[in-house]
Amino acid sequence: MTGFQGLVFVEQDDKLVAQVQAAADRPPLDEQTLRALLSQAGYGHWFVLEAALATLVARYNTVPTEFEVTVAERRDGSFMLDIAQDASCAWVNVVPAHGGKALARDDIARALADAGVIFGIDEAAFQLVCNATEPARVLVATGMAPVHGEDAQFKKLIDLARDRAPKVNAQGLIDFREHGDIPSVEPGTALMQRVPATAGVEGRDVRGTTLPATPGHDHPFADKLGGVSQAGDDPNVLVAAIKGQPVYVDHGVMVEQVLALGNVDMDCGNITYDGSARIEGDVLSGMKVHVTGDITVTGTVEGGELEAGGNVLVGAGIIAHAKVRASGSVSARFVENSQIHAGTVIAIDDMVLQSELQALNQILVGVKSPQRGRLVGGSARSMMLIQTPLLGAESSGVTSVQVGVNPVLEARYQELEQVIEKQSADQENLKKVVKHLMQHGDPKGMLPRAKASWQHAVQLWAHSIKEKDELEQQLALVRDARVEIGLGVAGTVDLMFGKHARRLQRNFDAGVFSVDEAGHIVFTGKGSEPVVVH
Numbered sequence: 001m002t003g004f005q006g007l008v009f010v011e012q013d014d015k016l017v018a019q020v021q022a023a024a025d026r027p028p029l030d031e032q033t034l035r036a037l038l039s040q041a042g043y044g045h046w047f048v049l050e051a052a053l054a055t056l057v058a059r060y061n062t063v064p065t066e067f068e069v070t071v072a073e074r075r076d077g078s079f080m081l082d083i084a085q086d087a088s089c090a091w092v093n094v095v096p097a098h099g100g101k102a103l104a105r106d107d108i109a110r111a112l113a114d115a116g117v118i119f120g121i122d123e124a125a126f127q128l129v130c131n132a133t134e135p136a137r138v139l140v141a142t143g144m145a146p147v148h149g150e151d152a153q154f155k156k157l158i159d160l161a162r163d164r165a166p167k168v169n170a171q172g173l174i175d176f177r178e179h180g181d182i183p184s185v186e187p188g189t190a191l192m193q194r195v196p197a198t199a200g201v202e203g204r205d206v207r208g209t210t211l212p213a214t215p216g217h218d219h220p221f222a223d224k225l226g227g228v229s230q231a232g233d234d235p236n237v238l239v240a241a242i243k244g245q246p247v248y249v250d251h252g253v254m255v256e257q258v259l260a261l262g263n264v265d266m267d268c269g270n271i272t273y274d275g276s277a278r279i280e281g282d283v284l285s286g287m288k289v290h291v292t293g294d295i296t297v298t299g300t301v302e303g304g305e306l307e308a309g310g311n312v313l314v315g316a317g318i319i320a321h322a323k324v325r326a327s328g329s330v331s332a333r334f335v336e337n338s339q340i341h342a343g344t345v346i347a348i349d350d351m352v353l354q355s356e357l358q359a360l361n362q363i364l365v366g367v368k369s370p371q372r373g374r375l376v377g378g379s380a381r382s383m384m385l386i387q388t389p390l391l392g393a394e395s396s397g398v399t400s401v402q403v404g405v406n407p408v409l410e411a412r413y414q415e416l417e418q419v420i421e422k423q424s425a426d427q428e429n430l431k432k433v434v435k436h437l438m439q440h441g442d443p444k445g446m447l448p449r450a451k452a453s454w455q456h457a458v459q460l461w462a463h464s465i466k467e468k469d470e471l472e473q474q475l476a477l478v479r480d481a482r483v484e485i486g487l488g489v490a491g492t493v494d495l496m497f498g499k500h501a502r503r504l505q506r507n508f509d510a511g512v513f514s515v516d517e518a519g520h521i522v523f524t525g526k527g528s529e530p531v532v533v534h
Helices: 031-040 050-062 105-114 123-130 407-440 447-480
Strands: 007-012 015-020 067-073 078-083 089-095 136-142 153-156 190-195 228-231 234-240 245-249 252-256 258-261 271-273 276-279 288-291 295-297 305-308 312-314 317-319 323-326 330-332 334-336 339-342 345-348 351-353 356-359 362-365 374-376 379-382 385-391 399-403 482-489 493-497 500-504 508-515 521-525
Touching: 007 031, 007 067, 015 050, 031 050, 031 067, 050 067, 078 105, 089 123, 105 123, 105 136, 123 136, 190 252, 228 252, 234 252, 258 271, 271 276, 276 288, 295 305, 312 323, 330 339, 339 345, 345 356, 356 362, 362 374, 362 379, 374 399, 379 385, 385 399, 399 482, 407 447, 493 508
Parallel strands: 258 276, 271 288, 276 295, 288 305, 295 312, 305 323, 312 330, 317 334, 323 339, 330 345, 334 351, 339 356, 345 362, 351 374, 356 379, 362 385, 374 385, 379 399, 385 482, 399 493
Antiparallel strands: 007 015, 015 067, 078 089, 089 136, 153 190, 190 234, 228 234, 245 252, 482 508, 493 500, 508 521
């Protein structure tokens, strides 16, 4: 195609005019043919005026007299800078040239410099901008975010140690595992390594402004860690100083001496011991065993009293109005007419009859007897979970079950709110002091100390906020508290979820009791939809 009858393209400055000569017998013209003519004439890269093309075609086909229409323009390439409000990034919004002057790398670089963009510039992005054939948004500069420091870490170097700071999983439950015999280590065994906090790496925005990093919260080993010492060649490593049971605690590890006993009776007397105790026999009525570590009883606790700073493991039963209290977990084969209080988990292999159980995380009944384990009479209170094959019995009195409460966490949360408020005010006051000294001079040389005090106050404040966030996550999990029934419910059961209470006076099959979003106690049987419990 070399032309079209009566149609000529003429450049007028930066515009392209289509001139149409007068004729009565012009051949039909359509937009596709017109675009092909423009391209053939060397104007395909100009900016085409779409509405003008339609006008030209319509008039060409209907108006026999001569006329002209401006159909395209020569346009230079153009661009606009877009800088993020926080100066973390800069973009170029580019409109490519259409027959005019193409964008030049130096023009873009000059515009960035004039806007103060001096850091994180991507030279390859300039080429993308200059070579663009369609409107585009190109990232040309990226700041460097600060890398905040990491808190001090405490790495466990052995697996057999007991853990007095159990971790909560995503479901809010502590992973309970039967501990078995009390483990032991020899002197000199490396137990824990402390990795100091890091200061972090400061960042920069695209204008070159320094973005300070928040240093990690440093924490030394805990005070008064018995039975351990620092390694001779590395003060950040703790080794066993004595033979005994290794126990992990917050920010440290201890080695507890283990007291070995036979029966605890009148001949033996009451036991108070700084460490752990292994009792190869029974704890008889009226006898007391109080230790700072773990207690392992191979036989029965019959009316005795156990109190442990760690875990309690009873090989047989806890009976006859015995009292057991542990900061950690309590496990036994069965429980009857007794009281148990655990800081984490109560796990009973078989059954619990007419007893009072309280655990701050979960109560598991029938761990080793899923077909005949039962929780009958008395009361059971736990924050997240109560699990039993059978709950209640027709022949027993009322069985009381409560989940969804943790007064310890709630009290700590209220305390933290007050601490954070004070720490916030402290760091804000120190910030004002630093700002004043920087603006008005520091004749007494107080600025370095003021900055250090401010940084320390910010670290304490940040650490408390982090702890509060973790507590909020744990308290939020309470909404997922549940009572799991493996086989069924019988007799009269008082069921409480926080402040919501229902008396169950009919039998239920296997399923789960929980609270729905509306706050109703519901029961979900196997393969069925939740039903509100009335």
